[in-house]
Structure formats: C-alpha cells, structure tokens
Amino acid sequence: MESLESASFEPLRVSDRLARKALRNTKERVIEALLFAAAGVSVLTTVGIVWVLVSESYHFFTVVPIWSFLTDTMWTPLFADAHYGILPLLAGTLTTSLVAVVVAIPLGTTIAIYLSEFARPAVREAVKPFLELLGGIPSIVYGYFALIVVIPLLQLLIPGLPGFNMLGAGIVMGIAIIPYVSSLAEDAMRAVPMSMREGSYAMGGTKFQTAVRVVIPAALSGILSAYILGVSRAVGETMIVAVAAGMQPNFTMNPMEPAQTISAYIVQVALGDLPHGSIGYQSIFAAGLSLMLMTLLLNVAGHFVRRRYREAY
Amino acid sequence: MVGNIAMRSIDRPDRQAATPTAASVAGAPNAHARDARSLPDTPPVKAAAENFSFYYGQFQALKSITLPVYEKHVTALIGPSGCGKSTLLRACNRMHDLYPGNRYEGAIRLLPDNTNLLDPAVDPIEVRMRIGMVFQKPNPFPKSIYENVAYGLRIRGEKSRSVLDGRVEEALKGAALWAEVAHRLNEPAFALSGGQQQRLCIARCLATDPEVLLFDEPTSALDPIATASIEELIDQLRQKVTILIVTHNMQQAARVSDFTAYMYLGELIEFGRTRQLFVNPVRRETEDYITGRFG
Amino acid sequence: MIPADLSGIQRIIRRNKRRDLIFAIFGFIALLIGVLTFLALFLQMAFAGWERLTPEFFTSFPSRRAGQAGILSAWVGSVLVMLVTAVSAVPLGVAAGVYLEEYATRSLVTDLIEINVTNLAGVPSIVYGLLALGVFVYAFGLGQSILSAGLTLGLLILPVVIVATREAIRSIPQHIREGAYALGATRWQVTRDHIVPYSMPGILTGVIIGMSRAIGETAPVITIGALTFIAFLPESPIGPEFPWLNFEWLKSGFTVMPIQMFNWTSRPEEAFQQNAAAAGFVLVLMTLAMNAISIWIRYHLRKDIKW
Numbered sequence: 001m002e003s004l005e006s007a008s009f010e011p012l013r014v015s016d017r018l019a020r021k022a023l024r025n026t027k028e029r030v031i032e033a034l035l036f037a038a039a040g041v042s043v044l045t046t047v048g049i050v051w052v053l054v055s056e057s058y059h060f061f062t063v064v065p066i067w068s069f070l071t072d073t074m075w076t077p078l079f080a081d082a083h084y085g086i087l088p089l090l091a092g093t094l095t096t097s098l099v100a101v102v103v104a105i106p107l108g109t110t111i112a113i114y115l116s117e118f119a120r121p122a123v124r125e126a127v128k129p130f131l132e133l134l135g136g137i138p139s140i141v142y143g144y145f146a147l148i149v150v151i152p153l154l155q156l157l158i159p160g161l162p163g164f165n166m167l168g169a170g171i172v173m174g175i176a177i178i179p180y181v182s183s184l185a186e187d188a189m190r191a192v193p194m195s196m197r198e199g200s201y202a203m204g205g206t207k208f209q210t211a212v213r214v215v216i217p218a219a220l221s222g223i224l225s226a227y228i229l230g231v232s233r234a235v236g237e238t239m240i241v242a243v244a245a246g247m248q249p250n251f252t253m254n255p256m257e258p259a260q261t262i263s264a265y266i267v268q269v270a271l272g273d274l275p276h277g278s279i280g281y282q283s284i285f286a287a288g289l290s291l292m293l294m295t296l297l298l299n300v301a302g303h304f305v306r307r308r309y310r311e312a313y
Numbered sequence: 314m315v316g317n318i319a320m321r322s323i324d325r326p327d328r329q330a331a332t333p334t335a336a337s338v339a340g341a342p343n344a345h346a347r348d349a350r351s352l353p354d355t356p357p358v359k360a361a362a363e364n365f366s367f368y369y370g371q372f373q374a375l376k377s378i379t380l381p382v383y384e385k386h387v388t389a390l391i392g393p394s395g396c397g398k399s400t401l402l403r404a405c406n407r408m409h410d411l412y413p414g415n416r417y418e419g420a421i422r423l424l425p426d427n428t429n430l431l432d433p434a435v436d437p438i439e440v441r442m443r444i445g446m447v448f449q450k451p452n453p454f455p456k457s458i459y460e461n462v463a464y465g466l467r468i469r470g471e472k473s474r475s476v477l478d479g480r481v482e483e484a485l486k487g488a489a490l491w492a493e494v495a496h497r498l499n500e501p502a503f504a505l506s507g508g509q510q511q512r513l514c515i516a517r518c519l520a521t522d523p524e525v526l527l528f529d530e531p532t533s534a535l536d537p538i539a540t541a542s543i544e545e546l547i548d549q550l551r552q553k554v555t556i557l558i559v560t561h562n563m564q565q566a567a568r569v570s571d572f573t574a575y576m577y578l579g580e581l582i583e584f585g586r587t588r589q590l591f592v593n594p595v596r597r598e599t600e601d602y603i604t605g606r607f608g
Numbered sequence: 609m610i611p612a613d614l615s616g617i618q619r620i621i622r623r624n625k626r627r628d629l630i631f632a633i634f635g636f637i638a639l640l641i642g643v644l645t646f647l648a649l650f651l652q653m654a655f656a657g658w659e660r661l662t663p664e665f666f667t668s669f670p671s672r673r674a675g676q677a678g679i680l681s682a683w684v685g686s687v688l689v690m691l692v693t694a695v696s697a698v699p700l701g702v703a704a705g706v707y708l709e710e711y712a713t714r715s716l717v718t719d720l721i722e723i724n725v726t727n728l729a730g731v732p733s734i735v736y737g738l739l740a741l742g743v744f745v746y747a748f749g750l751g752q753s754i755l756s757a758g759l760t761l762g763l764l765i766l767p768v769v770i771v772a773t774r775e776a777i778r779s780i781p782q783h784i785r786e787g788a789y790a791l792g793a794t795r796w797q798v799t800r801d802h803i804v805p806y807s808m809p810g811i812l813t814g815v816i817i818g819m820s821r822a823i824g825e826t827a828p829v830i831t832i833g834a835l836t837f838i839a840f841l842p843e844s845p846i847g848p849e850f851p852w853l854n855f856e857w858l859k860s861g862f863t864v865m866p867i868q869m870f871n872w873t874s875r876p877e878e879a880f881q882q883n884a885a886a887a888g889f890v891l892v893l894m895t896l897a898m899n900a901i902s903i904w905i906r907y908h909l910r911k912d913i914k915w
Contacts, residue, residue: 024794031796032711038703039712042725042770045763049735052742107638114635121413127639129903134646136817136899138824140866141888144873145649148656148881175645182642199452202406203465203517204442204621208628213464218455229730236732238827239866243873263734263827270737270831276746284831288738292731299730426614438621439614469620 053292056285060084063279069286075249075265077283078272084283086290088249092166092259093291096241097234099170099255100177104230107174108181109223115182116189117211128183135179143243146172151244158256164246167255173240181230188222189215221306228302232295238263262291358424359384359555360405360525365419365431367400367409374400376579377419382525382572384424387547387556389570389587391563393602397579398559402527405430405557406444407437423524442469445518446527450534451510453502453517458494461502461513465521480520487553488516489546508539515546519554526550528558532565544569563603567591575599650892657886665886669839670868674879679887681838682868685754686823686894688842688857689864692758693765693822698815701766702804705773705811710799729767736764737831745832752833754842755858760828765818772814776807813902820898824891826866837871838863865891 012020061069064084072085111131115124151168155161161168192215200210216223238261246258247268260268266284274280360382367375375397382388390398400409407430409415420429423443430440442465453461460467462481471477481498485491490512494505502513511531518526528547532540547556547569560566566573567587574584575598583590583599594600668678704725712718740760750756780803788798804811842860869891872884 028794028796032707035703035707035711038700039707039718039721041700042704042728042766043721045728045739045766046724048743049731049739052739053735056742107641110631110635110638111642114632114639118632118635127643129899130643130646132903133896133899134642136820136824136895137646137649138826138866138891138895140824140826140870140873141649141653141892144869144884144888145652147873148885149648149652175642178642193452195448195450195452196454198408198411198448199454199514199517200464200468201411202408202441202446202448203468203521204438205464205468206438206621206624206628208631209468209624211631213456213467214454232730232732236734238732238734239870242827243870263732266734266738267827267830270741270833285738285742288735292735295730295732295735296727299727436618436621436625438624439617442617442621443614468624469617470623 053289056282057289060282060286073251088251089262093261095253096166096170100174100234103174104177104181108178111182112185113211116186131179139239142172142176143240146244164258166245169241169245177230177233181226184226185223188219192218224305225302232298242267262287356383360423363420368416370414378581384555386571387551388572389566390559390574391566392576396576398576402559406441410437444525445523447514447531449530453510457499459498462516462520484516484520487519488512525555653885653889657889660886682865685862686864688754689758693761696762697765701769702773705770709774709777725767734827737828740832753859754862756832757829761822765822768818773811776810813906816898816902820895
C-alpha cells in the first residue's frame with residue numbers, strides 16, 4: 001500500500017485509481033471486521049460463563065430439587081448423607097460481606113470526603129498512590145494477614161474467639177475494599193462542579209457543611225454505586241475467607257463463628273480431586289451460579305441507582 | 314492603546330499620593346471619585362477598598378484599587394474582559410481563599426465596624442456570612458427549592474420549622490419568586506428555568522439578611538426577559554441592601570447602578586455617579602470604552 | 609433565632625469550625641488506618657519471612673521440610689502464565705477498545721458490548737475460574753495447563769485493558785483525527801499512526817494494572833486445578849534448534865506464587881508460615897513494582913503529550 005502511494009507522481013489512469021480504491025476499501029473492511037471480532041470476545045466470555053454455569057447447574061438440579069437447594073439448612077455434599085442446602089453458604093457470604101461493608105463504607109466515605117474536600121492537593125497526591133497500592137495487594141496476602149495478624153489481635157480483645165472466624169476475615173476484607181469505595185466515591189465528589197461549592201462557601205458554609213449538605217447530595221449516585229461495587233466485591237471475594245473464615249459450612253449469622261462462604265466452597269472442592277461430571281463437581285457450578293446471580297443483581301441495582309439519582313449539574 | 318497606557322503612567326503619581334483611609338474615603342473621596350464628591354448628598358459609605366492589590370501567584374491582577382461602596386446604593390464595576398472586575402468582586406467575600414497561591418495586599422473595609430475583610434485574622438466564613446454573592450451562572454444546590462433558600466439558615470444552626478418557613482417565604486417574596494414557586498417548594502431547584510434559578514440564588518442570599526450583595530455578571534447566562542426581571546429585582550433590592558455588581562454590559566450598568574467604576578488592566582480608571590460617568594466622563598479611556606471605541 | 613450581631617455570627621462560626629476540625633481528625637485517622645494497614649502487612653511479612661529470603665529460596669522446589677522449600681516452580685509458573693495472559697489479553701483488549709471508540713457507531717450491538725464489558729468487570733474472579741474449568745479445561749481439552757491458566761487470567765483482565773484503552777483514546781482531541789483525515793488518511797491509518805501511539809501511555813498503565821491484578825489472582829487458578837505441589841519446571845520456551853521456540857511448556861502442569869503462598873498459609877506448622885510470609889513478601893514486591901511502573905508511566909510519559 002505504501003509503495004503504491006509513493007510510486008510516482010505521474011497521474012494514474014482511472015482504472016488504476018479504482019483498483020487502488022477497491023484494495024483500500026477491502027483492507028479497511030477486513031480490519032474493521034477483525035476489530036469487531038475482538039470486541040465480540042467479551043460478549044463470548046459472558047455467553048461462555050452463562051452457558052457453563054447454567055448447563056452444569058442443570059445437571060445438578062436434575063438430582064437436587066431446586067426447592068431443597070434453597071431451603072435445606074445443611075450443606076454436606078462430600079458426606080455420605082449428602083445435603084445440598086445453599087443457606088449455610090449464603091449465611092457465611094452475607095455475614096462476612098456485612099462485616100466488610102460495615103468497615104469499608106464508613107472508612108471509605110470518610111477518606112473520600114477528606115481527600116476530595118479537606119486535604120491539600122499535595123497531601124492528596126501523596127496519599128492516593130498508597131490507597132491504590134492497598135487495592136492492588138493480592139487477596140491471598142490479605143488472607144494471610146487476617147489469619148496471622150488480625151485474628152490473634154482480635155482474640156486478645158475477645159477471649160474465646162476461634163482461630164478461624166468471620167469477624168477477622170470480614171474486617172480484613174473491608175480494609176481490602178476501602179480503596180474501591182474511596183476512589184470511586186472521591187471521583188464522584190470531584191465531579192461536582194466547583195460553582196456549586198462556591199455557592200455554599202459564598203454563604204459562609206464550612207468545608208464540612210459544604211461536603212455534607214451540597215457535595216454529597218450532588219454526588220449521591222456515584223457514591224451509592226461505589227458502595228454497591230464494594231458490596232459486590234465483598235460477595236465475590238474468595239481467598240481471604242477461604243484462608244481465615246474456616247472451611248466448614250455453618251448456618252449462622254454470628255460473625256464470631258467460623259463458617260464457609262459460597263466462593264470458599266468452590267475453592268475447597270477445586271483443591272480436592274473430584275471427578276469431572278460427578279455431583280460434587282456440578283455442585284460448584286450451582287454455587288457459582290448463585291454467586292453470579294447475587295453479583296448480577298448488585299450490578300443491575302447499581303445501574304438503576306446511577307440512572308435514578310443522576311444529577312444534571 | 315500605547316497612548317492610553319502612557320497617559321495612565323503619567324497619572325499614577327497623583328493617585329498614589331492620595332492614599333485615603335476608610336475615613337477619608339467616606340468624607341473626602343479620592344481623585345477618581347471627584348464627581349461623586351462634587352455632589353452635596355453623598356450617601357454613607359458601607360464598604361471601601363483601600364490601596365487594594367491582588368496577586369494570582371506572581372501575576373498582579375489588581376493594582377492599588379481605592380473605591381467606596383455607598384450604603385443602599387448600587388455600584389457597578391465595568392470594563393473589558395480581564396480588567397479585574399470579577400477578581401475585585403470575589404475578593405470582597407474572600408472567595409480567593411478557596412484556591413492556593415492567591416495573595417491580597419491593602420484593605421477592603423466594611424463599615425460601620427471598620428473591619429478589614431482581608432485581614433488574615435478575620436475569618437473568611439464570617440465575611441461570607443455578612444456578604445452575599447450571586448454568581449454568573451445560576452448555581453442552585455441539588456436540593457428542593459425550599460432547602461436552597463433555607464441553606465444559609467441551616468448552616469447557622471437554625472432548626473425551628475416555623476422560623477425557617479417564615480424566612481424562606483420572606484426571602485422568596487423579596488426575590489420576586491414566591492408567586493411562581495409557592496405551590497412547589499419541595500420540587501428540585503433544577504426544575505426551575507434559568508432566570509428563576511438565578512432569582513432563587515438571590516433569595517438564598519436574602520434569607521440571611523446580608524449587609525452587602527455581590528453580583529458577578531448575574532445575567533450573562535440568561536435570556537433578555539429573564540435579564541429584565543433580574544434588573545427589576547436589583548432595582549427593588551437597593552432600598553434594603555448595598556449592592557456591588559460586575560457587568561460587561563454597559564447598558565445594564567447605566568440602567569441599574571447609582572455609581573459606576575471603570576476598570577482597565579487591573580486599575581481603577583474612573584469612579585463616579587453613573588449618569589455623570591456615562592454622559593460626561595472625566596478620563597479619555599473611560600470615554601473611549603463607553604462610546605465603544607475599544608473594548 | 610438568627611443573630612444579626614457580629615458576636616452571634618462568630619459564635620456560630622466557632623461551633624461550625626469545631627465540627628470541621630473533628631471531621632478532619634476523623635478523616636486523617638481513616639487515612640492512617642489505610643496507610644498503616646499497608647505498612648503493618650508489608651513489615652510483618654518482611655520480618656516474619658526475612659530468614660527465608662535467601663538465594664536458595666528462589667532456586668529450590670517446594671519440599672516437605674519447610675527449611676528446604678523454595679518458590680522456584682512458583683515464580684517460573686507465574687512468569688509463564690503472565691506471558692500467556694499478556695499475549696492474549698493485550699491485543700484483544702486494545703483491539704476491542706479501538707473498535708468501540710474509533711469504529712463503532714452507536715447501535716444495539718455496540719450498546720450490548722458496552723454493557724457487557726461493564727458487567728464483566730464486576731464478575732467475581734472465581735466465576736472466571738468456573739468458566740475456564742468448563743470451557744478451557746474440559747470443552748477445549750486444554751487440561752490443567754499453563755495455557756488454560758493464562759487464558760483465564762487473560763479474560764479476567766480483558767475489561768481492565770478495554771476500559772483503559774477507551775479512556776486513553778477518548779482523551780485524544782478530535783482535531784488530531786481531523787488533521788490526519790484531512791490529509792487523506794483512511795480510518796485504519798489514523799488509528800495505527802495516531803490513535804494507538806498517542807494513547808500508548810494510558811494503555812500501558814491499564815495493562816500493567818491488569819497484570820498486577822492477574823499475578824495475585826489465586827481463586828480462578830485454583831479452580832482450574834493448578835497443583836499445589838510441583839517439583840519440576842515446564843520445558844523451556846527456548847529450544848535448542850530451529851526455530852528455537854518450543855511450545856511444549858504451554859501444556860505443562862504448574863503452580864503460581866499465590867497458590868504456593870496459600871498452600872503454606874494453610875499448613876499449621878510455624879515454619880511453613882514463615883515460608884508463606886517470605887512468599888507473600890516477594891509477591892507484594894512484584895505487584896508493588898508493577899504498580900510503581902504504572903504510576904511512573906502515568907506521570908512521565910503522559911507529561912510529554914500536550915494537546
């Protein structure tokens with residue numbers, strides 16, 4: 001193509017020009033098709049996820065009635081007397097996520113307000129990379145930290161706390177998701193136009209009053225979707241709970257007890273060597289489907305929150 | 314252009330020689346206020362800039378401005394873009410404190426207590442609670458109409474519903490908005506038209522009884538009809554409050570103000586009674602600007 | 609009531625400012641909790657694992673005796689898996705981002721792709737593991753191999769690369785494109801000669817952040833069946849004879865750093881916890897280094913581009 005273009009300055013005949021144009025157009029079309037195919041891979045990924053989860057779960061649910069999956073309070077798929085009730089795993093997932101959210105939302109929001117409205121630009125620039133690093137630490141490392149550092153500390157405060165528990169796992173998980181919550185919430189607050197803040201400052205509002213009464217209401221949609229993302233991270237988080245929360249299904253919402261989450265169960269089974277096609281193998285896909293539905297629900301909720309509360313500045 | 318600048322630099326020594334204090338501004342305005350002084354009935358001074366200079370980092374945006382603002386009258390600041398009129402206005406309630414690297418020199422005094430608004434010991438929040446400001450683009454808060462007007466009272470800690478109701482109604486009436494919004498006080502402020510939003514921003518200030526109201530080109534984002542209603546409102550407000558308005562529209566300055574200051578490149582060129590300044594300006598630069606020969 | 613006098617205003621301001629101060633203190637404490645956690649975690653692993661951080665630790669296979677165990681197979685596995693991840697995710701992600709920004713006209717299909725990318729970013733990583741288990745390991749028959757793991761992590765970071773590419777492209781002003789089109793360039797020429805080169809710092813930042821996430825991912829790799837005890841290395845990717853490349857390693861079994869750490873963490877003996885600390889320290893250093901590179905790119909390469 002390049003050689004054609006730089007070939008000569010003699011005028012080309014009409015037929016040559018048409019041939020060049022045709023070649024160029026073909027090349028452009030082929031490239032566009034390739035790029036489109038690349039974009040299509042992401043759709044194929046989703047299709048693949050849905051297909052795998054649904055088809056394997058379908059086999060699972062031909063053996064285990066959906067009703068008992070949803071209502072049985074025992075999850076003992078590897079025992080001789082197998083029970084397949086998702087409730088204990090669900091309780092574990094919800095409890096650890098709840099603890100994490102109780103840690104991450106107040107701290108994450110406070111950090112976001114502080115960085116967006118209070119901190120001098122120099123402080124903000126210095127601290128943000130640290131938060132990014134906190135968000136980039138592998139979750140297995142957090143799991144180790146929860147088990148080796150945080151739970152022993154908690155045991156000093158709460159005598160009789162077991163060595164694996166949902167409280168310690170949840171707290172560390174909360175710290176792990178602070179960066180997601182704080183950085184998205186801060187982005188939302190910084191997107192609030194300065195003119196709106198000036199309106200409040202011009203009336204004698206303090207930083208805190210301006211933040212709470214003007215900036216937060218204006219950035220509400222972004223802040224709420226930051227929270228939802230945080231929750232969805234907590235629900236899907238695996239290694240921290242697999243390491244520190246214990247590996248026995250336990251139908252309780254008491255964070256002081258050990259329990260297993262949906263994601264930790266999948267890890268437990270994968271670590272063993274269950275034959276392809278067995279009911280145990282299929283059970284992890286049913287568990288994965290439940291997890292996927294929960295996060296999908298949260299994503300959809302986030303989508304509507306953004307729509308519902310979107311402010312036209 | 315070159316001639317103008319040369320002339321001003323020749324004039325500068327005179328003006329610097331006369332460095333009046335607030336008291337002297339009140340009693341005997343400086344050289345550039347000479348036609349105001351020539352009138353026997355000059356109203357009392359509410360605020361005054363004294364040798365006020367302002368710097369954005371290294372850049373000097375305002376050069377030794379001395380200017381009185383008379384109580385319960387409208388003073389307009391005019392001049393071409395970049396002349397520093399908005400900078401001066403925003404200094405009056407310390408808006409520049411919000412951004413780093415800004416520096417004040419000299420004083421802006423508020424009477425009768427003779428507080429220097431720029432004194433580092435004076436809290437900018439105190440200044441802003443005493444002086445209201447209306448911005449170029451209406452900037453209502455993302456709240457209901459009612460809460461927008463009540464905001465100033467809320468940040469002062471007022472909680473009594475009946476007090477709030479009363480003040481909100483009074484302020485909305487004062488801003489000529491009550492009739493239009495009385496039945497929908499709980500609707501979001503963004504639902505209002507541009508002109509209504511700007512009157513809401515005025516009501517927001519009125520609710521806390523400011524001593525001075527600053528207007529920063531309040532109609533530049535509005536259509537002619539909304540502009541007319543804001544101008545009419547300013548005309549009514551002058552009976553209750555001292556007003557300082559920046560406008561790039563000379564006709565507007567002529568219509569609404571009692572006194573006018575013409576600024577150019579960070580300096581105050583001329584100050585006087587509006588009528589006199591427009592009909593019979595003392596300085597050539599002022600005449601050139603108001604007759605549209607440059608600007 | 610609203611005090612009209614100055615002292616009343618000053619009293620209100622004092623009260624309001626007290627609240628400001630209290631919040632500022634809270635904000636500072638919250639930040640400290642974040643920063644101190646990071647330091648505590650890093651230093652604890654450094655101190656606990658210090659004795660184990662010898663050269664032999666990097667050149668030994670795992671062992672039943674904690675004192676002789678090392679991370680050789682783990683770090684080699686991580687490097688090879690990352691290689692597959694980068695080779696699969698970067699071209700696909702950049703191409704998809706370019707398509708969505710430069711080629712796609714708004715239609716139902718592109719809307720669908722966009723929503724899809726957003727949702728994929730929110731899918732828990734363990735679900736990608738299940739996808740890979742069902743599709744790569746069994747349906748495609750790739751087995752529990754480096755190739756399966758690399759592709760899985762590639763899909764996992766695909767949304768990160770796509771979003772980074774799109775953001776970088778979006779920040780290129782329209783007049784740059786118009787300038788090139790005005791000279792008669794085709795869409796692909798504009799993309800290849802201008803859009804992609806100018807958005808490179810942003811794309812690189814996104815790629816590195818995605819890779820640093822992938823290198824620490826444990827759950828999806830466990831799910832496809834990575835082994836936790838590997839005492840051999842895959843075949844070398846560089847062969848002894850023409851064409852000097854060897855792809856046998858792609859089919860090899862493997863372990864990776866985070867799985868090795870998980871394995872040691874879940875053992876009760878103190879000595880293995882030490883190994884876990886040492887492995888964790890190395891792992892965090894790896895992710896820190898990658899993050900540092902991306903931060904450096906963001907501040908230095910981007911600074912050179914002024915529109």
